[in-house]
Amino acid sequence: xxxxxxxQRWPSDRAILFVHGIGNANVGDYNALVAQxxxxxxxxxxxxxxxxxxxxxxxDWFAAKTSAGVGIQQLIGAIRSxxxxxxxxxxxxxxxxxAGDVLWPILAADARTAIRDTYLNQLRQIVxxxxxxxxxxxxxxxxxxxxxxGCFHTYEALWxxxxxxxxxxxxxxxGVQLENVIYMASPVQLISTVAKGIDVAIPxxxxxxxVSAPTLESPFETNVAGKAIPSxxxxxxxxxxxxxxxxxxxxxxxxxxxxxxPAQESYVDEQKLLGDQPQEALLSAVLHAALRDDGPPxxxxxxxxxxxxYVRRHGEQIRGWLLS
Amino acid sequence: xxxxxLAVLVASPLAAQDAxxxxxxxxxxxxxxxxxxxxxxxxxxxxxMLDSLALLxxxxxxxxxxxxxxxxxxxxxxxxxxxxxxxxxxxxxTTALLxxxxxRDAVLMLxxxxxxxxxxxxxARLPRPAVDSILTPTDSLGRHVRELTSARVAERFRHxxxxxxxxxxxxxxxxVGLNYLGQWIPPFRSSNGDPSRYEMIASYRxxxxxxxxxxxxxxxxxxxxxxxxxxxxxxxxxxxxxxxVLARMLRPRHASAGLYALAPVEKPLQKPWxxxxxxxxxxxxxxxxxxxxxxRPRSILIGTSKHILPYAF
Numbered sequence: 001x002x003x004x005x006x007x008q009r010w011p012s013d014r015a016i017l018f019v020h021g022i023g024n025a026n027v028g029d030y031n032a033l034v035a036q037x038x039x040x041x042x043x044x045x046x047x048x049x050x051x052x053x054x055x056x057x058x059x060d061w062f063a064a065k066t067s068a069g070v071g072i073q074q075l076i077g078a079i080r081s082x083x084x085x086x087x088x089x090x091x092x093x094x095x096x097x098x099a100g101d102v103l104w105p106i107l108a109a110d111a112r113t114a115i116r117d118t119y120l121n122q123l124r125q126i127v128x129x130x131x132x133x134x135x136x137x138x139x140x141x142x143x144x145x146x147x148x149x150g151c152f153h154t155y156e157a158l159w160x161x162x163x164x165x166x167x168x169x170x171x172x173x174x175g176v177q178l179e180n181v182i183y184m185a186s187p188v189q190l191i192s193t194v195a196k197g198i199d200v201a202i203p204x205x206x207x208x209x210x211v212s213a214p215t216l217e218s219p220f221e222t223n224v225a226g227k228a229i230p231s232x233x234x235x236x237x238x239x240x241x242x243x244x245x246x247x248x249x250x251x252x253x254x255x256x257x258x259x260x261x262p263a264q265e266s267y268v269d270e271q272k273l274l275g276d277q278p279q280e281a282l283l284s285a286v287l288h289a290a291l292r293d294d295g296p297p298x299x300x301x302x303x304x305x306x307x308x309x310y311v312r313r314h315g316e317q318i319r320g321w322l323l324s
Numbered sequence: 325x326x327x328x329x330l331a332v333l334v335a336s337p338l339a340a341q342d343a344x345x346x347x348x349x350x351x352x353x354x355x356x357x358x359x360x361x362x363x364x365x366x367x368x369x370x371x372x373m374l375d376s377l378a379l380l381x382x383x384x385x386x387x388x389x390x391x392x393x394x395x396x397x398x399x400x401x402x403x404x405x406x407x408x409x410x411x412x413x414x415x416x417x418t419t420a421l422l423x424x425x426x427x428r429d430a431v432l433m434l435x436x437x438x439x440x441x442x443x444x445x446x447x448a449r450l451p452r453p454a455v456d457s458i459l460t461p462t463d464s465l466g467r468h469v470r471e472l473t474s475a476r477v478a479e480r481f482r483h484x485x486x487x488x489x490x491x492x493x494x495x496x497x498x499x500v501g502l503n504y505l506g507q508w509i510p511p512f513r514s515s516n517g518d519p520s521r522y523e524m525i526a527s528y529r530x531x532x533x534x535x536x537x538x539x540x541x542x543x544x545x546x547x548x549x550x551x552x553x554x555x556x557x558x559x560x561x562x563x564x565x566x567x568x569v570l571a572r573m574l575r576p577r578h579a580s581a582g583l584y585a586l587a588p589v590e591k592p593l594q595k596p597w598x599x600x601x602x603x604x605x606x607x608x609x610x611x612x613x614x615x616x617x618x619x620r621p622r623s624i625l626i627g628t629s630k631h632i633l634p635y636a637f
Contacts, residue, residue, distance in 0.1 A: 003481075061488040066500045109507050110519045114484050117477045117517070124470045136456055136463055138443060165432050166399050168470035172440030173432070175459075175466070203507035204514070223440030224370045224433075 003058060003118045005125045006051050010133035014141045014179075015049040015126055016322065019119075021148025021185075021307070033308055040315040044323055051126055055118050055153070062111040106195055109203040112156070119157035123169055127176055136175075143180035143322055144232075147307040148245055151186035151259075152210065158219040158231045159209035172221040172229040180321045181218075181232040184310045185239050185246040189259040192216060218261045234321060235264045238314060242271040242304035269313055271304045345461035347394065347431070348387035351378045354438055357458035361445045370441035377430055377437075386421055391461065394431045395468030397422055399476060431465075438462040480518055486558050486565065486577050487519050493556065493578065493611075493629060498526045521560060525580055527552040530593045532586075532615070532627040550615065550625065551596035552606055554582015576610025584615040586623065 016037070018030060030052055038045040106112065130140040146154040158181070161169035171177040192210040199205055206212050209219075219231040237259055239246025247258025248268065260266070303309070311318065354374060358364070364371040381387065421427055438459060446455045456463075486492065495503060502524040506512030511522050529550045558578045559565065565577030588600030604617035611630055617623040 058484075061484075061490070061492075064490070065488050065492060065494050066503075107504065109514055110484065110488065113514065113517045113519075114481070114488075117480065121474055121477055124474050128467070128470060131463075131467060136459070137466065138439065138447075138459070139452070139456075166401065166469065166473055168466055168473055173436045174469070175435075175439035175443060175463075203504075221440075224373060224437055225367060225441060229440060 003054055005122050007125050007129055008049050008051075010049040010130055010135060012047040013130070013135045013139055014047050014322070015051060015130065015143070017051045017053060017122065017126060017142065017144045019053045019144060019146040019150030019154050021150050033311065036308060036311055037318075040311070040319050041322065042319075044319075048322070049126075049129065051122065053119060053122050053150070053153075055115050058111065058114045058118060061114075062108055066108065106191065106202060106208065109207070112204075112208065115153055116157050116160055119153055120161060120167055120169065123157070123161065123176075124167075127169070138175040138177070140176075141179040143182065144178060145180075145182045145184070145311075145318075146186075147184045147310070148187065148305065151183040152188050152191055154181065154183070155186075155188045155216075155219070156209055162219040162221045162231050163209075170221045171231050172223045177229065178232040179324070180234045180236065182236045182238065182318070182321065183259065183264075184307060185243050185305055186237060186259040187245045187247075187257075189216060189247060190245070190257040193256045216259060216261055218263060230263075234324075235261060236267070236321065237261065237264045238267045238269070238310050240269040240271040240304045240310070245305055267314065267317075269310070343464070345391045345464045346387060347381055347389050347391075347434075349461040350391070350434055350438070350465070351381065351387075353458045353461055354434070354442060357446055357450075357455075358442060361442075361449045363442055363445055366445055367441050370437050373433065374437050374442070377433055381430060384421055385418070386427070389418060389422070391465040392468050393422060394465055395472050397428050398432060398469050399472040401428070435462050435465055482562070483519050483521075483558075483560055486560065487521070487523070491565075491577075493523075495523075496527065499524060502526055521558045523556040523558070525552055525554045525556050525582060527629070528596070529627050532625045534590070535624045535626055537621055537623045546590060547592045548590040548625070549587040549592055549594035549596050550627070551585040551587075552580075552582055552613075553585075554580055554606065556580040556608070573610060578608075578610065580606070580608030580613065580629070582606060584617065584625075586615075586617050586619075586625070 018033065020030070034050060037050075041048070126142060127137050127140065130137065130142070144154055158178075161167050161176070162171065164170075165173055168174050169176045188210055195202055195208070195211045199211060202208060202211060210216060218235045220228040221231070222228050239248060239258070241248050241251045244257070246268075247254050247256075253268070355378060358371055358374060363374075439462065443455070443459060446458060450458075503512065506520075506522075506524055507514070512520050512524065514520055529552060531547050532550045534546050534548055556578050557580070559575070564575040565572055567575075582605070584604040584606040585596045586602045586604065587594035587596040588598065588602070602617045602619035602623075604615050604619065604623075606613050606615035608614075608629060611628055613627055613629060615623075615625045615627070617625070
């Protein structure tokens with residue numbers, strides 16, 4: 001069975017797609033996050049059709065097939081050397097293992113294709129649901145809120161949509177232009193940098209947009225006159241000063257790991273870890289917790305990578321973006 | 325013109341989705357809309373391109389081609405004669421037209437002009453219902469493209485599940501390495517996003533069973549060690565790997581073949597590839613395989629492809 005695609009009637013002209021990061025996410029796991037968004041939107045929450053992208057099933061297929069983690073030693077080495085100047089060995093190992101779990105699927109072209117197809121299938125269904133609700137694609141206001149590895153899949157899927165006419169989802173040719181794409185704790189630059197360091201090891205490299213292009217850019221398509229039509233009217237990047245997945249190590253930004261798309265609205269939250277333990281040990285524990293693959297994403301405010309905390313800190317802005 | 329526009333405006337959006345639109349519908353409405361907003365003054369290039377395409381497509385008799393047929397050409401990237409003959413069983417010049425490489429480029433240009441250039445001008449000058457009416461046939465094309473692509477992706481997912489899903493054979497560490505390298509080697513690499521039906525096998529089988537053995541030695545069944553080096557292929561046909569237990573045994577989802585090496589000492593957990601090994605060939609059908617060792621003493625063996633120790637053997 002292919003991963004389930006959600007379909008629903010739209011209450012108005014707006015929809016939100018949530019794209020999670022690492023960790024199994026099943027129906028119902030995001031109820032707390034939805035409740036948080038509904039609280040932020042207030043009475044306007046009823047105007048939105050809410051969707052979730054589920055792709056962990058595919059990750060599980062490939063992990064079970066190939067024994068996940070085999071062959072990532074060179075990735076871990078590459079990451080360790082990059083992070084060495086900003087971290088202790090213990091934290092460097094934790095970051096490397098974290099990034100390894102994020103990066104190994106890149107080495108399997110079929111895994112990348114399967115996840116990307118899942119994403120684009122869901123986007124097509126969202127557009128179809130809007131059409132069935134009497135809202136033409138050009139009038140649809142769809143927002144994507146992505147977290148962690150979900151940002152990487154979003155970036156790749158939107159570039160594929162913008163560059164492949166057969167997907168039926170590009171902004172200039174098919175009039176499918178998103179209202180907002182909000183990246184939270186995006187590892188896109190981290191993945192791009194490390195993957196470029198081992199690019200000969202990446203199959204079908206040309207089909208990996210974050211690696212094949214010289215620099216990262218927000219997806220777009222040009223019209224007949226050569227004008228660039230962006231895939232999203234607004235692109236936002238939110239991360240934290242202690243979130244290494246978003247490119248920060250103890251308050252310092254690492255250019256090689258921080259996603260900085262031209263024209264993105266950037267937000268870096270000041271973060272503090274709680275507790276008496278050394279900061280490195282705490283952060284290491286945080287990263288290991290973020291790798292949890294047998295449970296839903298927990299709402300843990302002390303975790304600098306926590307999705308819910310980013311949403312809470314930017315509640316008013318999110319409300320403004322979604323309702324604009 | 326006013327009566328035409330008014331008649332379209334009262335049609336419901338959902339009814340419009342079920343209507344059959346043609347290239348002529350797209351061209352007529354886009355050109356009418358372009359005239360209404362004086363498109364040639366704001367974007368002369370796109371306006372000229374629209375008129376040129378209209379001339380070309382009408383001159384080639386493409387007016388009657390439906391948006392569904394156009395979408396088929398777009399999604400499949402290159403239509404064969406068999407494809408277009410199926411779309412147009414009467415078989416006339418339309419068949420030849422749909423198969424022309426330039427035709428795909430032309431039909432792709434229409435929505436690019438409509439949505440990428442004309443639509444902003446329309447939306448700036450006309451009320452939304454009028455804009456929607458002008459672009460309804462173009463929207464129909466987009467809808468068909470998305471439907472056909474999703475159907476195609478669903479078929480590809482079925483292949484993914486056959487090869488990688490929960491009931492697919494898992495790979496040991498050596499096979500992971502070989503198949504990782506195979507991503508660059510035809511026929512093991514994927515093609516146009518579709519997974520390859522082939523997979524390399526490099527297995528260690530510690531518990532094979534001898535069925536028959538040449539020579540005067542005792543012919544009792546014994547457990548021996550063997551190694552396999554070969555290729556597995558997956559059956560994409562939906563009838564294979566489906567049905568009851570017997571049906572799945574007769575038509576399994578995968579088969580395999582390759583080189584077989586029997587360890588010199590006929591016992592479990594030996595090293596099959598060392599000196600003194602006896603070589604043969606194996607043929608696998610689903611999770612089971614049979615082998616014939618042609619080095620003397622010749623033997624016939626059977627075994628299972630299931631891993632006894634996950635990711636190892």
